[in-house]
Amino acid sequence: MKVIYEKTNSPLVISIPHSGTDIPQDIAPLCNLGAKREHTDWALQELVTPLSETTLAATVSRYIVDVNRFKPRAGKTTQPIIPRIDDVGHQLFNNYPSKQKQADWLERYYTPYYVHLENLLNEKLEQHERVLLVDLHSYDDKLFGTSNIILGTRKKQTLNQDTLKQLQLLFHEEGLTTQVDTPFSGGNIIATFGKQTRIEAVQIEVPYSLYLEGHLLHPDRATTLQTKFQTIFQKLKMYHF
Template structure:
């Protein structure tokens, strides 16, 4: 297994799989000489891997910062897109690299960091399909709600293309019962992970974006806020688990 991908196989006997692609902050030693040390790397899903570490579900997370390789972007991103797999600029428009990697190096990074993440997901789905006819991937993210016109939890479905109407209705109801304010597909429609994974037979997927203000203080876990949200999300995820076991 790639040393920058962590797979915690907590529970094969659950149809739920968690993905945490953007909590990583590490930069490989061989790449550090290439980066611009003055560039910012603000939009990280801070502590999300730690936040769910005690949840009784198999999880896959990346230790690598999304500012080197963003595993939640499509390989087929156009040249004009502002969100390539290997991003060029930080939030303020500063170059992330002293010298942007050549096409050959880009392909090397994709092989080393990008493809293995999807392979890890598909491996775990295959294991779960030995026990369940239907699997659900929960792709977990967070966002700085001071930078967006929302402070709600965002459930993303790529405009209802990654999950059935019935399943989404159930999940939305679970969040509402827990008194957690949500929006669907606004302002985030969901990234490439749920798009690709939901193409698998009998697999549904959603992206869940949690506002920083609900669980963080200065990019670290807020003891009180995070514990309260952990308790609510764990109960929601357990309800989702029971739904997919039927």
């Protein structure tokens, strides 16, 4: 994990669970290194750093441990926290980790992410009446029928409706169109924290085309998007938090 700007007075916390690319040395021998790991949220840490908001980012690849997945529940089928296949169906591991290894990886990478994020949010709640958690992601818009900003709210369960309307308006004012809960409605992070008292949470999905050139920031598009995010977040905090 990596924390950026931990001590700020802002009521906003940004979570970036899918930008990590690290494969720990002790795990690498188990991996099929020929597998594709393209659906990474490339360069989001670099994108948000100029915003000076408290940010928690996972550094281990989502293809090792996906910290935004739900833990299995009886009678419920969920995508595994430790995934088995890549985006085109190739095995991610030459030997899928044993249950003991899985438990170890969750203890090392999954649980600490939630503990650290909860601590950051609690610190904010000591300073503010309400706090906003932005779980930030990106997606390859060549693969979807949209290039909109996608706002995930778990079917409007994690974000106050007034806040959602204001957020949509602010994006629109910056020339960015949005859609809600489709094709991404939000994962375990906003589901966990968005139901807590005084915390609102939204998953924001940014299309690659708005800020990337390959896996790196596009110098002009990224700067433009950073400026727009800065304006949106500042106004949202002023109006609602």
